Amino acid sequence: MRREWLRRVVSLFFLVAFFMGTKGAWAQDKGIIIATGDDYPPITSQKLQYGGLGLRIVMRAFELGELPVQKVKWQPWARGYSLTKSGVIDAAFPWGPTPERNHFFYFSDPILHMTNYAYVLEKSDVSIHQREDLKGKVYCNPNGYGDFGVIKELKEKNLMTREAPLNMVSCFKMLKQGRVDLVVSPKWDADYAISGAKLNMEIIRREPMKVAQTPLSLIVSLKNKRGPEIISAFNKGLKKLKETGEFIRIYHEFGFDEFLEPNS
Structure with a gap:
């Protein structure tokens, strides 16, 4: 009788662990939320294909870095910055480093x-x-x-x-x-x-x-527990974009070749 009881307890334990792991995987698969502004063409604009050159690069970098983007929120610049700083939004772009911002954010490798x-x-x-x-x-x-x-x-x-x-x-x-x-x-x-x-x-x-x-980069709040993971995935994907030549092709697609940095 006692053995049967122990067997059921052990089975229940593994069943709960399985579902908890599955739930965690589902949560992770939902991906991250990113923000940008709508009035910075050709870098970002809802009127442009792919939402602009910058958004195209960011989305492809996360795709190659194997971190899905659940949603892109188009926000006024100051609001997108504030929501990212507080951790409500996972990441925002494109932002340049300043002494003040360095106190609050991780910065990715430069997008441009x-x-x-x-x-x-x-x-x-x-x-x-x-x-x-x-x-x-x-x-x-x-x-x-x-x-x-x-x-x-x-x-x-x-x-x-x-x-x-x-x-x-x-x-x-x-x-x-x-x-x-x-x-x-x-x-x-x-x-x-x-x-x-x-x-x-x-x-x-x-x-x-x-x-x-x-340089202009992707930023993630230092308060975000997934910050290092997000930045690492993005940088990994951005590196692949450059190694395959896709980074340059995206610039060319948007007629932005003159702004390419040497060795991009």
Whole structure:
């Protein structure tokens, strides 16, 4: 009788363990939730195929890294950042490292590299060739976008003033209206924004000085217990993308070849 009782207990134990393991596997198979913004073409945009170059790279990297993405949430930049920081969303992109962000996030290997320039009105007397030329200027950089390089340094010393509207299109409209001295932007974002603002390219001048250069990556909160796993899977997949040549093909597909870093 006692043996029968022990046999049933042992059987029940293994049955419970089996279902717990199955439940854990099911939970893991649901994958992760990632966030990005909808107004950063050709990197991210719901109007573009695959949601843009950046989302295409991110999804393929996770696929090759064997970590499924359950859902992509299109969020305003600041909100997506906040939800990822708190761990509500597992990962977000594309974000550049700053001393502040480094306290809260893991950063993946770079998805792309960003070079920012100062854009001014062609008729403007503003000329940006060196650091001193930026002092005292009012610049536009959308809400949720990071400040980098010399712009960040001068802003933190109160030597520049920032205007932060909703998006880059609004920045160029403000430039046209004379509300800011310059717009800080990478070339690809500026090209789309000037067109989106219905402005003639000939009235805008891009200054030659590179005001910032920074890598853009996938971020995961340090609070996220799966953080190291997520970053590892992504980096693994991104490496495979580059080794097979698919990374370059994606850039080519979006006409983005000029922004490829050497040895990509």
